[in-house]
Amino acid sequence: MNFSFLYDAVKDDKQNKQNNLLDRRTFVKVSTIAGVGMTVGVMPRITDASASLEHGFGHFIRVANDNTVTVIIKHLDKGQGVTTGLTAIVAEELDADWQQMRWEFAPHDPTRYNNLHWGPYQGTGGSSSIANSWMQLRQAGAAAKYLFIQAAAQKWNVDASEITINKGLVSHASGKTGNFSEFIELAAAIAPPQEPTLKKPSQFRLLGTDQIPRIDSPEKTTGAANYTLDVDLPGIKSAVMVHPPVFGGKVKSVDAKAAMRIDGVRKIFSTARGVAIVADSYWLANQARSALKVRWDNSKAETRSSEKLWQDFKSLAKKDAPALRDDGNAEATLKLASQTVELDFEFPYLAHASMEPLNCVAKVNDKRCDIWTASQTPGIDEAVASKLTGLAAENIFIHTQLAGGSFGRRAVPDADFVSDAILIAKELPNIPIKLQWSREDDMKGGRYRPMSYHKMKAAINSNGDIIAWHHRIVSQSLLRGTPFEGLIKGPIDAAITEGAASLPYTIPNFRVDGHEAQVGVPVLWWRSVGHTHNAYATEVFFDELAHKLDKDPIELRLRLLKGQNRYSNVLKLAKEKSNWGSTLPDNKAQGVALHKSFNTYVAQVADVTLNADKSFTVDKVTCTVDCGFAVTPDIVKAQMEGGIAQGLGAILNEKITLKDGKVEQNNFYDYFPLRINQMPDIEVHIVNSDEAPTGVGEPGLPPIGPAVANALRKFRNKPIDELPIGNKV
Amino acid sequence: MISFTLNGKKVDFKGDPNMPLLWYVRDEQKLTGSKFGCGVAMCGACTMHLNGTPIRACSTPISVVKDGQVTTIEGLQSKAAAAVQKAWQKLDVVQCGYCQSGQIMSATALLEQNPKPNDQEINQAMQGNLCRCATYHRVRQAIHSAATHLAKEV
Numbered sequence: 001m002n003f004s005f006l007y008d009a010v011k012d013d014k015q016n017k018q019n020n021l022l023d024r025r026t027f028v029k030v031s032t033i034a035g036v037g038m039t040v041g042v043m044p045r046i047t048d049a050s051a052s053l054e055h056g057f058g059h060f061i062r063v064a065n066d067n068t069v070t071v072i073i074k075h076l077d078k079g080q081g082v083t084t085g086l087t088a089i090v091a092e093e094l095d096a097d098w099q100q101m102r103w104e105f106a107p108h109d110p111t112r113y114n115n116l117h118w119g120p121y122q123g124t125g126g127s128s129s130i131a132n133s134w135m136q137l138r139q140a141g142a143a144a145k146y147l148f149i150q151a152a153a154q155k156w157n158v159d160a161s162e163i164t165i166n167k168g169l170v171s172h173a174s175g176k177t178g179n180f181s182e183f184i185e186l187a188a189a190i191a192p193p194q195e196p197t198l199k200k201p202s203q204f205r206l207l208g209t210d211q212i213p214r215i216d217s218p219e220k221t222t223g224a225a226n227y228t229l230d231v232d233l234p235g236i237k238s239a240v241m242v243h244p245p246v247f248g249g250k251v252k253s254v255d256a257k258a259a260m261r262i263d264g265v266r267k268i269f270s271t272a273r274g275v276a277i278v279a280d281s282y283w284l285a286n287q288a289r290s291a292l293k294v295r296w297d298n299s300k301a302e303t304r305s306s307e308k309l310w311q312d313f314k315s316l317a318k319k320d321a322p323a324l325r326d327d328g329n330a331e332a333t334l335k336l337a338s339q340t341v342e343l344d345f346e347f348p349y350l351a352h353a354s355m356e357p358l359n360c361v362a363k364v365n366d367k368r369c370d371i372w373t374a375s376q377t378p379g380i381d382e383a384v385a386s387k388l389t390g391l392a393a394e395n396i397f398i399h400t401q402l403a404g405g406s407f408g409r410r411a412v413p414d415a416d417f418v419s420d421a422i423l424i425a426k427e428l429p430n431i432p433i434k435l436q437w438s439r440e441d442d443m444k445g446g447r448y449r450p451m452s453y454h455k456m457k458a459a460i461n462s463n464g465d466i467i468a469w470h471h472r473i474v475s476q477s478l479l480r481g482t483p484f485e486g487l488i489k490g491p492i493d494a495a496i497t498e499g500a501a502s503l504p505y506t507i508p509n510f511r512v513d514g515h516e517a518q519v520g521v522p523v524l525w526w527r528s529v530g531h532t533h534n535a536y537a538t539e540v541f542f543d544e545l546a547h548k549l550d551k552d553p554i555e556l557r558l559r560l561l562k563g564q565n566r567y568s569n570v571l572k573l574a575k576e577k578s579n580w581g582s583t584l585p586d587n588k589a590q591g592v593a594l595h596k597s598f599n600t601y602v603a604q605v606a607d608v609t610l611n612a613d614k615s616f617t618v619d620k621v622t623c624t625v626d627c628g629f630a631v632t633p634d635i636v637k638a639q640m641e642g643g644i645a646q647g648l649g650a651i652l653n654e655k656i657t658l659k660d661g662k663v664e665q666n667n668f669y670d671y672f673p674l675r676i677n678q679m680p681d682i683e684v685h686i687v688n689s690d691e692a693p694t695g696v697g698e699p700g701l702p703p704i705g706p707a708v709a710n711a712l713r714k715f716r717n718k719p720i721d722e723l724p725i726g727n728k729v
Numbered sequence: 730m731i732s733f734t735l736n737g738k739k740v741d742f743k744g745d746p747n748m749p750l751l752w753y754v755r756d757e758q759k760l761t762g763s764k765f766g767c768g769v770a771m772c773g774a775c776t777m778h779l780n781g782t783p784i785r786a787c788s789t790p791i792s793v794v795k796d797g798q799v800t801t802i803e804g805l806q807s808k809a810a811a812a813v814q815k816a817w818q819k820l821d822v823v824q825c826g827y828c829q830s831g832q833i834m835s836a837t838a839l840l841e842q843n844p845k846p847n848d849q850e851i852n853q854a855m856q857g858n859l860c861r862c863a864t865y866h867r868v869r870q871a872i873h874s875a876a877t878h879l880a881k882e883v
Contacts, residue, residue, distance in 0.1 A: 079825030079862045213821060220826030221817045223762015223802035227827060230761040282765075283752045355766050355774055355827040355861045404764070404827025405861045439767040634821060638867070642824055645863030668771035668859060677852040679865035 059112060060140040061090055067168070067181040069094065070102040071137070074113035074122060075129040076376050077105075077216070078354075078403035078410065079642075080697040081635040082129040084215045086137055088632055089130075092206045093141025093199060094148075096180075097168035103215060105400040108378040124376040125411050125525070127598035127695020130631055134693050142196035144187075151186035152178060201629065201690055212632050216402075228401045231361045231372045233432040237266060238282040240289055240436060241420040242275040246661035247446055248301035248520045251275055251294060259288035268292065271423040273416070278424060282436050302520025303661035306451075310346065313453040313474045313517055321472055321513035322491030325501040328509035333468035337459030341548055343541050344456070346722045347533045348655035350449035350526055351665070353673060356404020357442040360421035363432040368395045369425075370432075373418060374403030376411035384415035388422045407646070408525040412447060413482040443671055444663040448656050449526030450476040452496070454537040459509075464549045466560070469507045471500050471537065473514035475530075476523045480516055492516050498530035499597060499702065503538055504567050505560035521658070527646060528597050528698035535595040535702030536651070536709070536723070543591070543710040544719050553592055553710065554580060567594060569687055570603040570624040577685050578605035578622035587611075591711025593703035600699035601626040601687075604644065606680075606707040610715050614728045618648060618680040618708055623700065625684065628691035636696045637684040643700025644682055649674030651705040653724050733794045736760075736804025746792035750784075751775045753791050754801060762802035762830045766859070773858030776831035777801050783838045785857070802830040809840040809879060816875040824862035832858050836872050845876050 062070040071087040083103045091101050106113040110122040116132040145165060152170045153160035155178075162173045171177045206212055219225040244250065254275050256268040264280035265288040275294050279285035304312070334340055361372035362385075369389045375381050375398070382396045389396075403410055412418075421435035437445065452475035459468040477493035479485055488494070492514050494501075501512040526532060546553040554575050561568045571594050574580070580590060587610045594603045607620040623640045630636045653672035657664045665671040709720040715729045731742045735758060742753060749768075754760050754777070763786055766774030770785035777786045778800040779793075805814070813836045816822075823829050832855070839846055839854040846854065851872050860868070 077825075079823075081824065213818070214823065216826065217818045217821055217823055220823040220829050221814045221833060223760075223830045225826050226761070227764075229765060232759070232761075281752060281756050283748055283756075353861060355772065355825065355859065356764070357766070403825060405825045407861070436765075439769070439772075638821065638824060638864070641866045642863045645865060646861065649863070667769050668767050669769065673859060673861055674863055674865070675859065676855045676865040676868060679863070679869070682866050 060137060061094070061144050063144070063180050063184060065181050065184065067100055067179045068102050069096050069100050069180065070104055072106045072113075073103050074106040074115070074133070076124040076374055076400060076403055076406070076410070078124070078374065078376070078406035080129070080639060081214055081632065082124070084212060085130050085632045085635060086133055087215055088206055088212045089134065089137040090141040092204055093138045094145045095165040095167065095205075098206065098212070100168050101215065108382060108398040108400075110379060121379050123379060123411065125408065127600070127697045127699065129695070130693050131599070131695055134631070138198050139196050142198050143192050146193045146196050147187040147190050148180055148183050150190045151183035154186055155183065207631050208629065208633060210634050212634070214635070225402055227356055227404050228359045228361060228373050229356060229404070229436070231401065231434065233361070233363070236361070236432040236434055237278050237280065237428070238285050238436065239276060239278045239421070239424045239433045240282070240285045240438070241271070241273060241424070241441070242277065242289055242292060242294060243441060243445065244274060244296050244298070244301065246296075246298050246301040246303060247522060249296045249298045250300075252297040253295045255293035258293075259291040262288050262291065267428065269427060273420055273423060276424045276427070278428060278433065282434075286438065298661075301661055304519070305659050305661070306348075306657040309451065309519060309658070310453070313451070316515045316517055317453055317455050317472055317474045319515065321515050323511055323513040324490055324492070324494065324497045325510065325512045327511070328468075330468045330470045330509040330511035333509040334457055334459050334470055337461070337468065339461070340457055340459050341545055342457045343544055343719060343721055345454040345537045345540070347452050347454075347536065348657065348723060349451045349521065349523075350532070350650055350654050351443055351656050351671060352405070352407045352409035352447070352524075352526055353443065353671060354403070354405025354407060354409055357439050358409070358417040358437040358445070359435060360418045361432055361434045362418070362421035362425035363430065364389055364422065364425040365429045368397060369422065370397045370399065371418060371421070372399045372401055373421075374401045374406065374410055375418065376406060376408070380411075380413065381415045381418045384419055385422050388419065389426055407527040408529070409447060412524065413479070413484060416445065416447065439667045443665050443667060446522035447524035448521065449532055450478070450523040452533045454533070456537060456541045458541070458545055460545060460549055464551065466505070466507050466545055468509035469503070469511070471512045473497055473500060473512070473534070474517050475514070475533070476519055476521070477516045478523055478525060478529075495525070495530040497534065499534035499595065500530075500538055502596070504564045504596070505542070505557065506562045507560070527643065528701045531595065531597040531698070531702040532647075532650070535593065535597070536705040539593040539595065539703065539706030540709050540719050540721075543706070543713065547713065552581070557594060566601045566626050567596065570594065570601045570626050573624040573685055573687060574603035574605050574622055577624065577683065578607070580605060589711045589714040591707045591709065591713065593706035593710060595699075595702040597699045597702055599694035600696060602640070602699050602703050604703040604707040606704070606711045608708065608711040610729065616712060616715070616729055618678070620681040620683070621704065621707070623682060623684045624687065625696070625699070626687040626689055627696050627699070628689050628693045630686045630689075631693050633686055636686055639696040640684045640700035641682045643698065644704045645674050645679055647701040647704040648678070648680070648708065651708060651723050651725055652678065653726065655724050731791055731795045733796060734798045736800055742791055747790045749787050750777065750789045750791050750794055750799065751786035754786065754799075760801050760803050764827055764830060766828065771859070772828070773831040773835060774828045776834040776858065778834060778838055781838065781841060783835050802834060805833070805837060807837065807841060808882065809875070810837045812875040812878045812882075813837045813840060813871070816871040816878065820867050820871045820874060822864050822867040822871050824864055828858060828860045832860065832868055836868070836875070839872065840875060840879065844879055846872065
């Protein structure tokens with residue numbers, strides 16, 4: 001299975017190829033569902049036994065007899081708003097009325113619902129949902145529109161060219177009108193167009209406007225939205241899994257006598273992942289946990305503390321490292337240069353800490369395994385479930401739920417929390433088991449944004465040029481040691497250097513290299529992956545060079561962005577919108593950062609105030625973004641706001657640390673995401689563009705750290721080289 | 730036995746008086762709009778009202794609400810609540826939505842007590858409600874918008 005899709009670094013070319021591929025492979029079919037209505041998709045018939053991946057683009061649109069139009073959503077919605085965006089794409093091309101639009105999650109079926117950026121796999125990540133679905137769903141919507149026009153022409157015995165559709169109403173010049181539902185049977189019998197005519201962007205009535213309310217706002221503001229936590233099934237039991245206190249630990253022995261005496265506690269047993277407790281409720285399962293005595297075998301566990309890890313990372317950084325980009329001769333230039341600048345950075349582990357602690361419902365018997373959860377990678381869950389239960393993949397059924405956040409955490413190479421549920425459920429056949437991690441389980445459960453150490457060195461000359469740049473990174477691989485290790489193509493995992501190796505500034509001698517540190521703490525992609533640390537290191541270091549050269553940081557960037565118009569444009573717009581360069585009082589400052597991730601260009605300017613006690617406030621962030629055509633502009637803005645605020649929380653106060661291998665943080669009293677009192681005002685400006693849409697879930701995050709740090713530089717005699725910053729400068 | 734009013738309906742509870750209110754409401758009353766986020770009153774996803782005041786139901790033993798009036802997101806009825814929910818929808822505050830019942834409960838209680846809060850008062854009242862999607866910018870805007878709407882209604 002290919003996991004490189006979750007990285008940015010290896011994706012760009014593939015995306016373009018697959019967008020072209022889609023045009024050639026488009027295959028539109030229609031089928032009727034007795035008593036329900038009709039489905040339209042760019043796909044084979046659902047009942048067609050010959051359905052194969054070659055033509056498989058899934059069923060995407062269902063038009064029902066009640067005149068509702070349901071879009072089948074092949075991606076997980078974890079807050080990024082993809083249920084709205086994908087539904088809007090179909091509504092636009094079909095010219096449906098927004099009020100008649102509905103959505104539902106697709107089943108796991110990669111023959112029809114694969115992510116076109118990922119090849120034959122279904123899933124959500126790498127800010128790819130809108131980008132990969134864009135042409136696919138436009139074609140599905142346009143094909144459906146064609147069918148309704150043809151059907152109406154038949155029914156009314158008029159020329160199809162005289163029929164229009166507006167807000168779901170099919171009309172003929174004579175005054176005849178009808179709804180989609182009146183034409184379902186006729187439409188389903190018509191041969192679908194193999195190359196449906198798409199609208200020109202100038203014909204869009206919905207896309208690109210602010211007339212698209214989030215389709216999930218009503219249910220999410222009344223308590224009606226259902227998440228995995230809310231799954232209820234007849235006979236359901238609650239379960240918790242007591243994990244080892246250090247990574248790599250195993251159960252040695254369990255004393256469950258006292259725990260089993262608690263009324264309502266049903267079963268306690270050891271598994272490969274810890275000690276399982278099954279009870280009538282989560283509350284009871286947790287009481288049993290408090291009464292449980294477990295001895296652990298930690299002989300093969302990671303037992304280093306954070307201080308030791310930093311020492312080891314720094315030692316590694318002194319060794320020669322393989323390059324992922326090497327232009328000119330950076331090392332030789334640096335040796336001979338008369339003026340060099342050096343800076344090292346230390347960034348900690350970060351927890352995803354989604355609001356919904358990880359959970360999964362599973363029901364297993366000897367025929368099938370049903371899984372109710374929110375997963376970015378259902379294919380992994382299916383494979384792991386198949387292995388753990390011995391059932392064939394076709395007997396694993398995944399029922400996707402809304403996710404209470406994820407930020408990458410619900411895409412796990414070993415399907416950790418899903419495994420917990422299945423390991424328990426298979427011991428209690430036919431009983432639905434709701435496995436719920438506590439906040440502490442979630443905080444201590446690993447899969448963090450890896451810690452990283454950066455050594456940076458640059459040479460500047462008397463003309464004010466940056467003539468050499470060397471960036472060495474030590475961090476953990478996300479794939480090494482997983483079943484997907486073979487996908488690492490370069491000398492080291494590209495997630496370590498992504499966003500650093502692609503630095504856009506023209507510097508003649510430029511080298512990025514790195515080491516994979518071997519640590520037993522499991523790590524994972526965290527909102528924007530390698531960009532989270534590399535944008536900070538590169539953009540803070542760049543500002544330090546501007547500082548040494550006594551140049552305006554925006555002017556210096558613009559000078560070195562040769563032929564990089566999309567970068568330059570967002571930066572110029574940020575300069576204009578933020579009133580950059582205006583005279584500020586001594587206790588106020590502005591900082592800038594620019595970064596591209598997932599093919600989306602973002603510039604941010606942070607306005608900060610220094611308070612008398614050396615604490616500081618981030619007052620305002622001006623954000624400019626070029627994400628190609630903005631399908632749902634208000635959601636683009638919301639994703640920028642969320643990315644900025646999540647990234648701000650991370651640089652201010654978030655860190656996961658280890659003491660003898662044990663995670664020191666427990667809950668939100670010692671791990672500190674941003675709260676509302678720290679929330680700056682945010683202004684987002686979207687660059688007008690007709691380029692194909694690119695992702696927005698992640699790209700808002702990387703620039704905020706360096707923008708704030710570059711602003712705070714005014715109040716310090718050196719840059720901020722260690723995160724989190726804390727509350728004072 | 731512990732009796733109290735839940736969303737206007739009298740309920741009787743006979744189990745462990747130490748059980749947090751959240752689990753009774755979710756597991757036994759099947760009202761699942763209030764969420765579990767931390768279990769230690771640090772995130773606010775479980776926020777309910779006890780006699781009009783926001784409480785963290787994950788850490789409130791059910792014995793505490795004896796004879797009280799408990800309101801959950803499902804039972805919100807006040808003018809302030811309607812204005813808050815409407816503002817939340819108009820500004821599309823939600824992202825993943827998991828914390829939003831709690832946000833709305835806290836915002837409603839704030840507006841019921843202080844019909845025109847300033848930013849600082851909003852920060853004060855909403856600080857206990859974490860949102861990992863970090864929708865705070867719109868939370869603040871939506872509270873101001875609801876306050877404006879309520880002022881017009883009177």
